Amino acid sequence: MPREQSRKDGESKIRSRKKTAKSSENTKDVSKENPNKASTFKLQLKIFCFNCVICLAVSIYLYPYYFYLRERHLAKQTEHIDVRSGDVPCSEKYKAEIQAFPGCVPVRCGRMVSDKLVTPEEVDHVLEIGKRGLNLGGSDGGASILDLHSGALSHGKSFVNIYKIDEAKDLFTASDFKIYKQVRSKIQSAIAEHFGIDEKVLHLTHPTFFSRLTSDPPSTPHDEYWHPHVDKETYESFHYTSLLYLNTFGEDYTGGRFLFIDPDNHTQIVEPKKGRVSMFTSGWENVHLVERVASGTRYALTISFTCDLSHAIKDPS
Ligand SMILES: O=C(O)CCC(=O)C(=O)O
């Protein structure tokens, strides 16, 4: 029995030695293969990195097109538009606010553009009034305004009252104010018609102003006209905003397009053009911005309306 046992012990030792030998052979094989595996891994890593770089380059190249594809034009500069509109759902906040003014609640919210509302003679005259006033002042930065109602005129880093400047005493004539009133009245009727409200419950409100925009770097936050905003927030009294463009994008300046920013970063663009009127509900459904002017000088007149009698103003006179 002990001899039998020692034979079995001997056999199992041999088996275990063979196993050890085999496993050490395996170890030797793997370590022999390692250099190949390492170089394959390096190659795969390089291919991966190369693909990443290509993807990144393609994305950077296509990025502007992504926005381009999301850009839609409401009005191009090259078009002559009788009436074109874009409806959007009224924002809840605007709807809630305007309910307080019977007869002033729009049947639709959105925008409307027309190139036939104001005559070329009227636009020429209005532009001339604006230039005459703005030439007496001007911001140090890229945005100058002249508020015909209050008389506020950009001057350096702040404002002066144009009606208190000696040299501006007889600057504006009765015929200037008549033209302003004529244009205001046409726009008011068009807003009432398009948005289905009673013209009589709509009142001119402040500020009503000329703007002159250039590519000059800003000198105060007032000069940063390119930020997205909602007019109801910027100018509390506004319910309906209108803009009369006094010169033309692509001819008198580059940049300076007007963009409505809709949900999902879709944009609807109005390219300003001399005589073009754009009008829209002033609520959160119409977030918008003016692109930075890249060259030249852009002129526009903002005429806005309120349904709130306590914010009504008379025509400038
Ligand atoms: O001049 C424009 O086109 C728009 C200006 C504007 O959005 C504003 O004054 O609130």
Ligand SMILES: [Fe+2]
């Ligand atoms: Fe605005």
